[in-house]
Amino acid sequence: xxxxxxxxxxxxxxxxxxxxxxxxxxxxxxxxxxxxxxxxxxxxxxxxxxxxxxxxxxxxxxxxxxxxxxxxxxxxxxxxxxxxxxxxxxxxxxxxxxxxxxxxxxxxxxxxxxxxxxxxxxxxxxxxxxxxxxxxxxxxxxxxxxxxxxxxxxxxxxxxxxxxxxxxxxxxxxxxxxxxxxxxxxxxxxxxxxxxxxxxxxxxxxxxxxxxxxxxxxxxxxxxxxxxxxxxxx
Amino acid sequence: xxxxxxxxxxxxxxxxxxxxxxxxxxxxxxxxxxxxxxxxxxxxxxxxxxxxxxxxxxxxxxxxxxxxxxxxxxxxxxxxxxxxxxxxxxxxxxxxxxxxxxxxxxxxxxxxxxxxxxxxxxxxxxxxxxxxxxxxxxxxxxxxxxxxxxxxxxxxxxxxxxxxxxxxxxxxxxxxxxxxxxxxxxxxxxxxxxxxxxxxxxxxxxxxxxxxxxxxxxxxxxxxxxxxxxxxxx
Amino acid sequence: xxxxxxxxxxxxxxxxxxxxxxxxxxxxxxxxxxxxxxxxxxxxxxxxxxxxxxxxxxxxxxxxxxxxxxxxxxxxxxxxxxxxxxxxxxxxxxxxxxxxxxxxxxxxxxxxxxxxxxxxxxxxxxxxxxxxxxxxxxxxxxxxxxxxxxxxxxxxxxxxxxxxxxxxxxxxxxxxxxxxxxxxxxxxxxxxxxxxxxxxxxxxxxxxxxxxxxxxxxxxxxxxxxxxxxxxxx
Amino acid sequence: xxxxxxxxxxxxxxxxxxxxxxxxxxxxxxxxxxxxxxxxxxxxxxxxxxxxxxxxxxxxxxxxxxxxxxxxxxxxxxxxxxxxxxxxxxxxxxxxxxxxxxxxxxxxxxxxxxxxxxxxxxxxxxxxxxxxxxxxxxxxxxxxxxxxxxxxxxxxxxxxxxxxxxxxxxxxxxxxxxxxxxxxxxxxxxxxxxxxxxxxxxxxxxxxxxxxxxxxxxxxxxxxxxxxxxxxxx
Numbered sequence: 001x002x003x004x005x006x007x008x009x010x011x012x013x014x015x016x017x018x019x020x021x022x023x024x025x026x027x028x029x030x031x032x033x034x035x036x037x038x039x040x041x042x043x044x045x046x047x048x049x050x051x052x053x054x055x056x057x058x059x060x061x062x063x064x065x066x067x068x069x070x071x072x073x074x075x076x077x078x079x080x081x082x083x084x085x086x087x088x089x090x091x092x093x094x095x096x097x098x099x100x101x102x103x104x105x106x107x108x109x110x111x112x113x114x115x116x117x118x119x120x121x122x123x124x125x126x127x128x129x130x131x132x133x134x135x136x137x138x139x140x141x142x143x144x145x146x147x148x149x150x151x152x153x154x155x156x157x158x159x160x161x162x163x164x165x166x167x168x169x170x171x172x173x174x175x176x177x178x179x180x181x182x183x184x185x186x187x188x189x190x191x192x193x194x195x196x197x198x199x200x201x202x203x204x205x206x207x208x209x210x211x212x213x214x215x216x217x218x219x220x221x222x223x224x225x226x227x228x229x230x231x232x233x234x
Numbered sequence: 235x236x237x238x239x240x241x242x243x244x245x246x247x248x249x250x251x252x253x254x255x256x257x258x259x260x261x262x263x264x265x266x267x268x269x270x271x272x273x274x275x276x277x278x279x280x281x282x283x284x285x286x287x288x289x290x291x292x293x294x295x296x297x298x299x300x301x302x303x304x305x306x307x308x309x310x311x312x313x314x315x316x317x318x319x320x321x322x323x324x325x326x327x328x329x330x331x332x333x334x335x336x337x338x339x340x341x342x343x344x345x346x347x348x349x350x351x352x353x354x355x356x357x358x359x360x361x362x363x364x365x366x367x368x369x370x371x372x373x374x375x376x377x378x379x380x381x382x383x384x385x386x387x388x389x390x391x392x393x394x395x396x397x398x399x400x401x402x403x404x405x406x407x408x409x410x411x412x413x414x415x416x417x418x419x420x421x422x423x424x425x426x427x428x429x430x431x432x433x434x435x436x437x438x439x440x441x442x443x444x445x446x447x448x449x450x451x452x453x454x455x456x457x458x459x460x461x462x463x464x465x466x467x468x
Numbered sequence: 469x470x471x472x473x474x475x476x477x478x479x480x481x482x483x484x485x486x487x488x489x490x491x492x493x494x495x496x497x498x499x500x501x502x503x504x505x506x507x508x509x510x511x512x513x514x515x516x517x518x519x520x521x522x523x524x525x526x527x528x529x530x531x532x533x534x535x536x537x538x539x540x541x542x543x544x545x546x547x548x549x550x551x552x553x554x555x556x557x558x559x560x561x562x563x564x565x566x567x568x569x570x571x572x573x574x575x576x577x578x579x580x581x582x583x584x585x586x587x588x589x590x591x592x593x594x595x596x597x598x599x600x601x602x603x604x605x606x607x608x609x610x611x612x613x614x615x616x617x618x619x620x621x622x623x624x625x626x627x628x629x630x631x632x633x634x635x636x637x638x639x640x641x642x643x644x645x646x647x648x649x650x651x652x653x654x655x656x657x658x659x660x661x662x663x664x665x666x667x668x669x670x671x672x673x674x675x676x677x678x679x680x681x682x683x684x685x686x687x688x689x690x691x692x693x694x695x696x697x698x699x700x701x702x
Numbered sequence: 703x704x705x706x707x708x709x710x711x712x713x714x715x716x717x718x719x720x721x722x723x724x725x726x727x728x729x730x731x732x733x734x735x736x737x738x739x740x741x742x743x744x745x746x747x748x749x750x751x752x753x754x755x756x757x758x759x760x761x762x763x764x765x766x767x768x769x770x771x772x773x774x775x776x777x778x779x780x781x782x783x784x785x786x787x788x789x790x791x792x793x794x795x796x797x798x799x800x801x802x803x804x805x806x807x808x809x810x811x812x813x814x815x816x817x818x819x820x821x822x823x824x825x826x827x828x829x830x831x832x833x834x835x836x837x838x839x840x841x842x843x844x845x846x847x848x849x850x851x852x853x854x855x856x857x858x859x860x861x862x863x864x865x866x867x868x869x870x871x872x873x874x875x876x877x878x879x880x881x882x883x884x885x886x887x888x889x890x891x892x893x894x895x896x897x898x899x900x901x902x903x904x905x906x907x908x909x910x911x912x913x914x915x916x917x918x919x920x921x922x923x924x925x926x927x928x929x930x931x932x933x934x935x936x
Contacts, residue, residue, distance in 0.1 A: 087579055087622075089832070100694075109577040110649050111555055115697035123404045123935060127385040130791070130885040135920055139386075140404070140934065150697050151361040151398060152373075154555075154650050157627060159861075164385060164398070164406040168935070169699030170357045170374075172398040172406050181578050182622050183832040218837055226568075229583035229618050231637030232842065233825060233870070321813055321856075323598070334928075343811040344883050345789055349931035357701060364557070364651040369686055374700065384931050388789075388884050391861060393627075402701070403933030415812050416856050417598040452603055460802075463817035463852050465871030466608065467591060467636070591872045595853040607854075608872075619829040619866060620841075632853060632866070632874040638825045638842075640866040640874050 001038050001216050004060045005030045006052075008045040008070025016195035025066045025194065032205045033212065045070045052082050062091035062215045064208070066192060071100040079103055086184035088222045091215025093208065096147070096192035099155075104188070107181050108155055114173070115150030121168040122146040122191065124175060124203070128162045133176070133187065133210045141203045147193035149173045155188070163207070165190055176207070183222050187211040235272050235450050238294045239264045240286075242279040242304025250429035259300050259428065266439045267446065279304045286316050296325035296449045298442070300426060305334040313337055320418035322456045325449025327442065330381070330426035333389075338422070341415050342389055348407070349384030355402040356380040356425065358409055358437070362396045367410070367421065367444045375437045381427035383407045389422070397441070399424055410441065417456045421445040469506050469684050472528045473498045474520075476513040476538025484663035493534050493662065500673045501680065513538045520550050530559035530683045532676070534660060539568040547571055554652035556690045559683025561676065564615070564660035572656070575649050576623055582641070583618030589636040590614040590659065592643055592671070596630045601644070601655065601678045609671045615661035617641045623656075631675070633658055644675070651690045655679040703740050703918050706762045707732045708754075710747040710772025718897035727768050727896065734907045735914065747772045754784050764793035764917045766910070768894060773802040781805055788886035790924045793917025795910065798849070798894035801857075806890070809883050810857055816875070817852030823870040824848040824893065826877055826905070830864045835878070835889065835912045843905045849895035851875045857890070865909070867892060878909070885924050889913040 007026040011017035021028045026042040033040045043051025045067070052074075057063075063082070074082075079102045086092050086107065094104040099112045122143045126134045150171035156179075163176030175190040189207065191198040198204045241260040245251035255262045260276040267274045277285025279301070286308075291297075297316070308316075313336045320326050320341065328338040333346045356377045360368045384405035390413075397410030409424040423441065425432040432438045475494040479485035489496045494510040501508045511519025513535070520542075525531075531550070542550075547570045554560050554575065562572045567580045590611045594602045618639035624647075631644030643658040657675065659666040666672045709728040713719035723730045728744040735742045745753025747769070754776075759765075765784070776784075781804045788794050788809065796806040801814045824845045828836045852873035858881075865878030877892040891909065893900040900906045 106574075107577040109575040111692040113692045113694050115695055117697050117699070120699075121935075125385050125406050127387070127408075129386055130882075130919075130921060130924075132920065142404075142934070148697070151359050152363055153361070154692055156624065156647070156649055157394065159625060160391065161395070164408075166400060166404055166406045166935070168701070169697070170376075170400055170701030171697065172359050172400045174361075174398075179624070180832075181624055217832075218834065219832060222832075224579040224581045224622055226581050227583055229585050229616070229637070229639065231585070231588075232844070233636070233638030233823075233868070340808075341811040343809040345926040347926045347928050349929055351931050351933070354933075355701075364648075364685075364687060364690075366686065376700070382931070388926055390858065390881070390883055393859060400701070402935070403931070404935030405931065413858070414598075415858055451598075452600065453598060456598075458813040458815045458856055460815050461817055463819050463850070463871070463873065465819070465822075466610070467589075467634075467870070467872030593853050593874050595855070595876075597854055610872075619827050620831055621829070625862065628859065629863070632876075634868060634872055634874045638844075638868055640827050640868045642829075642866075 001061045002059055003033060003038055003040045003062045003064065003212055004043055004056065005040060005064045006043045008067035008073065010067065010069030011194035014194060020195050020197060028199045029064060029208065033209060038212065045073060050074050050078050052078050054081065057082065057085040057090065058221060060090055061217055062093065062212045064093040064095065065098045065101055065103065066095045067101045068097040068194065071098065072102060074102055079106060083107065087182040087224060089183040089217035089220035091217055092184060092186045093211050093215060094186065094188045096190060099188065107186060110156055111154040113154040117148045117169065119145045120148035123166040125164045125166065127164055128160055131160065131162050132214045133162055133207060135210055137203050137206050143191060143198055143201060146191055146196050146198060149190050182224065183217065183219060185215040187215060235295045236293055237267060237272055237274045237296045237298065237446055238277055238290065239274060239298045240277045242301040242307065244301065244303030245428035248428060254429050254431060262433045263298060263442065267443060272446065279307060284308050284312050286312050288315065291316065291319040291324065292455060294324055295451055296327065296446045298327040298329065299332045299335055299337065300329045301335045302331040302428065305332065306336060308336055313340060317341065321416040321458060323417040323451035323454035325451060326418060326420045327445050327449060328420065328422045330424060333422065341420060344390055345388040347388040351382045351403060353379050354382035357400040359398045359400065361398055362394055365394065365396050366448045367396055367441060369444055371437050371440050377425060377432055377435060380425055380430050380432060383424050416458065417451065417453060419449040421449060469529045470527055471501060471506055471508045471530045471532065471680055472511055472524065473508060473532045474511045476535040476541065478535065478537030479662035482662060488663050488665065496667045497532060497676065501677060506680065513541060518542050518546050520546050522549065525550065525553040525558065526689060528558055529685055530561065530680045532561040532563065533566045533569055533571065534563045535569045536565040536662065539566065540570060542570055547574060551575065555650040555692060557651040557685035557688035559685060560652060560654045561679050561683060562654065562656045564658060567656065575654060578624055579622040581622040585616045585637060587613050588616035591634040593632045593634065595632055596628060599628065599630050600682045601630055601675060603678055605671050605674050611659060611666055611669060614659055614664050614666060617658050650692065651685065651687060653683040655683060703763045704761055705735060705740055705742045705764045705766065705914055706745055706758065707742060707766045708745045710769035710775065712769065712771030713896035716896060722897050722899065730901045731766060731910065735911060740914065747775060752776050752780050754780050756783065759784065759787040759792065760923060762792055763919055764795065764914045766795040766797065767800045767803055767805065768797045769803045770799040770896065773800065774804060776804055781808060785809065789884040789926060791885040791919035791922035793919060794886060794888045795913050795917060796888065796890045798892060801890065809888060812858055813856040815856040817873065819850045819871065821847050822850035825868040827866045827868065829866055830862055833862065833864050834916045835864055835909060837912055839905050839908050845893060845900055845903060848893055848898050848900060851892050884926065885919065885921060887917040889917060
């Protein structure tokens with residue numbers, strides 16, 4: 001399975017983020033994903049075609065995106081290309097502030113707005129313990145400091161809500177949600193502010209690894225069109 | 235619209251509950267529901283047929299149930315009768331510990347299990363502000379002391395989750411959920427432990443009143459069967 | 469309630485369509501919608517801002533769209549404006565070939581592809597007889613000639629499928645589906661090829677009229693944003 | 703993976719059914735399921751505990767049921783036992799007339815009613831081609847003679863509709879639906895009247911084999927209860 005981990009390098013002016021992720025958020029994630037079953041490459045907004053050439057996307061089984069300042073910076077034709085590949089089978093894991101990434105918003109068709117506040121203790125709960133993404137994950141675990149995301153979350157009704165987030169200021173959030181868009185499987189996962197340590201947490205790593213396996217397509221590069229259909233019955 | 239508010243009188247040995255509800259939980263609720271549009275009657279487990287005679291059910295548009303110790307005490311044929319009326323159009327509002335009432339469990343087809351702890355501060359959030367049940371309800375409001383219910387909640391995937399509950403011990407819960415079972419609309423609502431004050435809270439009252447209007451059937455007493463269907467096309 | 473019926477005039481070179489709709493499809497529909505409760509206006513692609521000025525959209529409760537050749541012709545900024553109003557509360561009824569209208573596709577986030585063939589007998593079935601949109605509609609009724617639409621239909625999982633279409637060539641389709649996008653309620657309805665008579669059929673008229681009432685917003689012009697949320701609990 | 707194929711032998715007085723299934727429907731199905739990955743056993747209503755002893759259920763990964771005349775004949779305590787195992791992880795494939803089996807109805811919580819007529823040509827369509835159950839299945843295929851099942855089908859909203867059925871008399875049906883009930887995955891599949899040849903059709907066999915693999919639990923024999931939860935946060 002080929003996984004591409006992409007971020008927008010928008011945290012490079014944040015020393016605490018650079019300390020947390022010396023080789024970028026994309027490599028922090030790639031490091032824990034690599035194993036015999038999963039071949040991981042990384043890309044960044046400043047790459048050719050933002051990292052999303054047709055050749056790369058054809059080969060990619062699952063795309064993981066993390067973005068913040070760069071959410072609006074992928075040109076529309078490239079957003080369209082990535083979107084087409086997701087509809088055609090490529091899985092998508094959208095992390096944290098990429099709820100506002102043009103790719104994720106195009107798939108949702110909604111505003112994807114939410115409430116927020118920095119540096120809040122979070123406690124995650126697995127509410128669908130039987131889901132593949134929840135296997136080997138603790139029923140509940142805490143993150144000492146995260147960026148609180150609060151409801152209402154401007155998404156369409158998810159297929160399933162897998163994780164709920166409790167925040168110390170009294171807030172709650174649908175922190176892990178699945179969606180299907182034709183042949184593409186999508187998992188949105190809230191934790192992961194750039195200078196917090198979520199991606200070093202064992203449970204978080206397990207969730208993202210499980211999500212990659214869950215989102216891996218059975219069929220890829222499916223072309224969607226509107227054919228004339230001849231009658232099969234009289 | 236005719237609403238029947240039913241409880242099981244299982245709190246009569248709890249002085250704090252009797253103080254909170256001098257005429258029973260059913261009358262606490264009936265008192266805030268009564269208005270020009272809504273004609274409210276009450277019933278209790280010890281009534282004839284547990285309060286669920288065929289004549290009463292035929293006339294009832296929406297049934298509200300609160301039960302705890304009496305959850306298992308309605309005989310199966312009467313559970314079946316109430317269930318048939320719900321499938322036939324009667325709306326159901328299932329409150330708090332009635333998640334374990336045989337009527338609610340029969341409609342869900344699952345265990346309806348959950349975690350619990352008494353006397354916990356709760357904060358409710360409206361996550362579907364556009365839903366009819368959420369109209370005129372604050373985006374968020376607190377209940378100083380409630381019985382915490384925690385995930386996972388053993389229900390099938392609801393049609394919609396309208397309210398999430400945050401609890402001071404770190405717990406979260408899908409506190410307000412809608413379900414459809416054929417012609418019957420169902421709203422499960424978590425707050426309402428017998429010696430807590432939830433049913434005197436303005437937002438809680440608004441939610442239950444809105445839920446009654448939402449659950450009111452367009453058609454009632456629909457008979458469901460398996461007819462032989464003659465061909466309409468050659 | 470204010471309803472705006474819009475089409476793209478793309479059938480003006482089709483004499484059979486002009487015979488069927490002497491004042492345009494939009495007026496065929498407006499004529500059966502007008503009543504004491506519903507104030508109906510019409511607009512067309514060639515109007516100022518394609519008919520979708522900010523002032524018009526602010527006032528509109530439900531927008532009905534029919535388009536075919538003009539599906540791709542609304543400029544993106546105007547699509548964005550209409551989309552924003554739908555997320556903010558305006559209801560949308562998307563008819564027939566407008567499955568490919570940029571507005572509908574933006575809300576779906578998918579390709580909206582399907583199979584097709586002209587002049588096929590269709591039989592519609594009401595599979596959710598309790599839904600408001602199905603009230604007063606026959607359980608099943610036929611359209612002597614329609615444009616067959618066939619599965620798979622490239623949409624996300626609808627909230628509900630209300631009507632299924634049977635076609636004489638052996639095809640089936642999810643002919644009536646509901647979706648929610650934040651504050652906006654959406655109904656997609658398949659019948660209505662430009663030179664067929666669907667919009668003169670009593671059942672079809674009832675469905676569209678019910679859909680307009682169902683989609684009418686409780687709240688309108690809601691602004692969606694990402695506010696900083698101060699803690700409410702310690 | 704251990705699969706148990708169960709039927710109720712209710713067709714033994716139907717010579718055409720005996721011709722079609724010389725060793726019973728359960729063995730017709732077992733014969734095409736057996737392979738290196740899948741160990742198949744069979745059971746029948748007349749067995750000890752109707753074939754559903756605690757020991758057998760503990761070992762079973764996926765249960766396939768076919769029943770007609772015996773739909774109401776499993777005693778309630780045994781229905782409860784099977785149901786508990788499904789909630790605890792065992793997968794369920796419910797075939798054809800078992801829509802009325804007490805086990806399936808208990809999981810649905812609805813009447814499961816439908817329309818019917820014998821000996822109708824059916825054409826199935828795969829509407830979710832990306833689903834694991836649809837892999838290697840033709841987009842559409844016909845069954846020369848089946849028992850028509852028609853809408854409305856008295857089920858709760860399925861998680862997903864995978865297959866739609868077209869019938870020569872003008873009827874349509876949600877012929878393949880998935881449901882989740884806590885740890886149990888359920889697939890309902892309409893074809894399979896006792897004297898028709900559906901279970902000898904390659905596509906039907908592929909669907910049932912895929913469904914067994916899809917329904918195979920990740921975790922089994924999970925006990926569901928209501929524990930007191932101590933606070934994890936102050």
